[in-house]
Amino acid sequence: MMRSVEVFIVIMMMTGAFLTASFFAVLPSPRKVSPLNLSRLSLTTLETLDAGSDLGIVAFDTTNDTAWNQLQVALSASLPPNIVYNLTAYDISSANGQPLYSASRSISNTQSLGIGSDAATYMVASSNVTFSITPQKIAATLYILNCSDSNGWWITGYTVQSIAQQFADMFASYFDPSSIVMVQNTSQLGQLLNGGRLGNENPQNAIVINTCGEAVPIPTSYAIQYQSDYAQYCYQLGKKVNQYNWTWASIVGYPFYYVTNTGQPPLNQTQNTWGIYGMRNVDYSDDTGRAGLNAFLEGIDNQQYSYSTAGLTSGNDVVSLTPSALNNCSYYGIFPSPNQTVTRALSPSIITAYNLTKGVNILNTLSTGALSGRVFNHIFKGDSNVTGSLFTLGITRVPDTRLATLGILCNYNPVLYRSQYTAAGTSKLVVLQLGLAGGS
């Protein structure tokens, strides 16, 4: 008898254990096991209703009973019969920088959606509001070398003028109109180099974009003065860049490789050894133009002029845009190819030789360590002020104006001010909550 009692106690314990386990092992209701994805259904319903902006129009017209009735008919016709819904439009206002939502009108086909409902939210814009983006203006003058009496090299397929126009268009919203100055010929360039102005612009801290590729326009007076050694002209350019704290942008190839002036004899009778007249290599001692960049860097560093044909480029490679440049592509809406072929990257040795520091770069460093797509800022030892910059892409021909524009924007980083979607009266939040008829 004793054993039977013990077994009875064991059975009681097992029953208790089973009941306890059953209590905690709560299985979901059958509808939850294989549910409709109500959230997705809700979102796609809202998107469908707003495909022709109808939902947005109705959401802002909260006193129009006819429109809301039509919306309800359309909503009821769109959803399966066993779906119950509640659609509410919310006004958006802000307090202390935080958006506040207050219900403005609602339609529903049920009193209760049960506990198994799901919802999607959708922002609709007012048809009376235009959303715009206003860029911060860059506080500098933009000189675009658009010299009609000069030729370009390594700008194959383009003309100097077409490239200049592209830059003017791309930078139009980032500068005050009076701050974008087209340098129309080499005479105007000479005027500028001699300390003059072309309008009301401020030449201090300006940006100069050379649209002639590897060539640089040379004013007639400079062409005559330095016809025995054009590198000295590049040296003078370097000194002006230093004096006015310019940022000189070279958009393709080897900077300052040729000088160009199609109106000045004997330069207009000379060709650059590739058949382009009005242009010749900077070097007088050989057929290269490497002395130009050496002289420019000497000028920017206020060194004594010394003629040198030493090469400053190093390595060829395909390099990609830097992560920050890629981010800025999306930010500014400029999308050049993320991979670029670089054949004229500069040796890092120029940094110490000419008191340069590495500024913003949009292209990654080559495997050889050479630098391309980078701004080199000149800062004298013991000083913290930038006194002239060189932005050189170093890419092979042909130039991509988007790349140069991206580099300059990355360097100055103007902010884009977008219309706020949460500004009162501009947007409404529509919430569509769906449930299954009969609760969960």
Add this chain to the structure above:
Amino acid sequence: MAGATIDHLVAFTIFLAALLLFIGFYNQMNQTAIVYQYHRFIATKCSDVLDSMLLNPGSPPDWGISGNSTRNLTFFGLQDPEFQEYRLSPFSLMRLLSPSAQQYNNVSWNVNGGYLLVQASECIGYHNVTSLLGISGAYDFQVAITPTLTVNISQVPNADLKLEIQVYGTGFPLSNANVNYLMFWANTKTPSNYPILNYNFTSDLLQTDSSGIAFKEFPSLSNETAFTFIAKAYLGGICGIGYLSQETVTDAGNPIPYIQSYDNGIANIMLAQNPETGMGNLYFNASFYALPDNFVPIQAGNFVGSVNSSTPYQNLTITTNNQTGFLVVAYDDGNHYGMVITPLGVDSIGAPVTFGADVSGKEWVATDLRQILIGDIAYQAKLSLWSLQGYGVTG
């Protein structure tokens, strides 16, 4: 002594029985939980597969408009490559070949006088699709793309041609909806017996009543007139489209349009005679109309000819420029008239598409639903998915 032994035996038997009973209880509870988990996983998979189909255009993305790309498809998707979100390509949906189809995909065969038959070699087969989706051997599915609004057109018995247009959604009639229409008809012929295709695009706007019904009467046309009527309904942001084409079987049969190919803006359609009692001349007058969202058709090709026993079909080459539209065909045998229609782009006449395996008799079928757009026509995409691997599938 004997009493203690009996006590032992009884106690042991009861203990054994109770133990087995409780093991059974626990097993049942575990089994139920496993089945629940399994069903839940299939539902999740269903939702994922549906989004995967609807939210990418496939690769290459132009496969809807290129037969060559269809043959080289490396990923399956139905999204319109020119749009984002849930907008589907009207052309990709025409290239789906269900397992039951043979030479043509038979999306639509004589539904209200409409045909949608695309040659199988221009389509992608169901088993290829399951492979490209990565579910081959694990799941089967059926996807049904149906218009959200049903625009049902029927002829009302009357002396004149009178049509009833009924508009309703999945659960509700569409009252006070605006209805536009296009009317084509054929009741006369040229001296050479070719039917004259008449049309009326300057349609007045109709409005449905509280039952979602509107009527349109054509007092100048008898109720014997062969016609094709296309109606587009609109209310509160959703559009639906429907059609009725009066197909008649003449003494020389009736023509059936087979889409042989459509590649980068060029469609080749074979208009074949479906012979009835005789094989006499069947004269036709066919026009292709591009149908933009504003519902104003643009004629982009006209073909006149005949088919008979010696020439049982004619090939029509249509330049569509990748625009959706429809080919409307009027035909006669000299005495009787009829009309058929075939869409190029499913949204032009609101054709539904069902693609996939047969869902009947399957043990557990998960379904999911999305609202989508094809062109500006609201559709619903419903995916039914089931496992081929029983309880072994646990994810």
